[in-house]
Amino acid sequence: MSQPILYSLRRCPYAMRARIALLLARQTVKLRDVVMKNIPAELLAASPKGTVPVLVFEDSRVIDESLDIMLWALQQNDPNDLLNSKRPDALASMLAIIKRNDMEFVDALEKYKTAARYHDSAEKTYRQQCEDLISPLEQSLGKNDYLMGARPTLADYALLPFLRQFSRVDRKWFINAPYPNLHRWLNTHYQNPIYSIAMTQYPQWADSHQEFLFGGG
Numbered sequence: 001m002s003q004p005i006l007y008s009l010r011r012c013p014y015a016m017r018a019r020i021a022l023l024l025a026r027q028t029v030k031l032r033d034v035v036m037k038n039i040p041a042e043l044l045a046a047s048p049k050g051t052v053p054v055l056v057f058e059d060s061r062v063i064d065e066s067l068d069i070m071l072w073a074l075q076q077n078d079p080n081d082l083l084n085s086k087r088p089d090a091l092a093s094m095l096a097i098i099k100r101n102d103m104e105f106v107d108a109l110e111k112y113k114t115a116a117r118y119h120d121s122a123e124k125t126y127r128q129q130c131e132d133l134i135s136p137l138e139q140s141l142g143k144n145d146y147l148m149g150a151r152p153t154l155a156d157y158a159l160l161p162f163l164r165q166f167s168r169v170d171r172k173w174f175i176n177a178p179y180p181n182l183h184r185w186l187n188t189h190y191q192n193p194i195y196s197i198a199m200t201q202y203p204q205w206a207d208s209h210q211e212f213l214f215g216g217g
Contacts (some may be wrong), residue, residue: 005030006069006214007043007054010201013161014066018053018073019198019214020157024080025073028216029055032205040205067098070154082154090148094155097147101159105133109166116169127173130166134182137163141181145188160189 006022006029008015022029034040039050047054047064055063055072063069074083084090112126137147137159146152147159167174167186189195202212 002058003028003030003213004058005032005056005211007032007034007040007046007052007056007205009034009036009052010199012052013165014051015053016161016198017066017158018055018069020160020194021070021073021154022215023194023197024082024157025077026079026216027073027076029214030211031202031214032211033202034205038206067102067158070158074154080152082152082157084148084153090153093148094153094158097155098158100133101162105130106162108133109162109169113165113169127169134163134166134179138179138181141185146185156185156189160186 006018008019008031010016010033019031032040032043034043034052036050036052043052043054044050046056046062049064051064053064053066053069055069063072078085084094108126108129112123112130114120115123115126140147144150147155163182163186167182203210205211
């Protein structure tokens with residue numbers, strides 16, 4: 001069977017989620033790195049909303065939500081037990097953390113990023129909204145190495161791309177911000193070879209029409 005096609009964008013946090021999960025699940029895909037200003041017709045045909053990531057299977061089945069791609073990959077193979085299969089309530093707890101991130105933190109983060117970009121006077125207000133949402137995470141990381149315990153889970157990898165973005169909006173401020181546990185958590189992820197592989201830059205599909213095998217064992 002042919003490998004699925006993953007339409008991705010290197011710096012998109014949602015696409016980053018999908019790539020990390022595929023690597024951790026050792027699932028091979030054919031990666032097409034796209035430019036959102038020049039969305040391929042093939043991507044639009046598969047998913048008219050025109051965002052990444054999009055995973056397209058040989059039988060024309062499509063998964064076009066990042067969390068669904070993560071879950072699909074880990075349901076195929078979860079060698080590190082990121083779904084914490086021995087705890088029946090674990091997945092619900094992870095999904096609750098991820099939902100809060102996606103529904104609340106991402107909105108505040110986008111406002112913070114925009115305000116910082118345009119030197120808007122509301123920048124600190126939006127940053128404080130973000131801080132209100134990461135404070136519980138900082139507290140959790142003060143008790144455990146990862147968000148749900150001594151080892152990483154789906155929740156850690158689902159939130160990583162967005163917390164990474166938050167840390168980079170104003171790097172000087174963040175370096176001195178009172179979030180030592182979040183600093184440690186981010187650095188631990190950055191030092192994981194999976195992160196470097198997930199962030200590898202590939203030639204853009206629009207220019208080369210080249211596919212690259214990505215993931216696998």
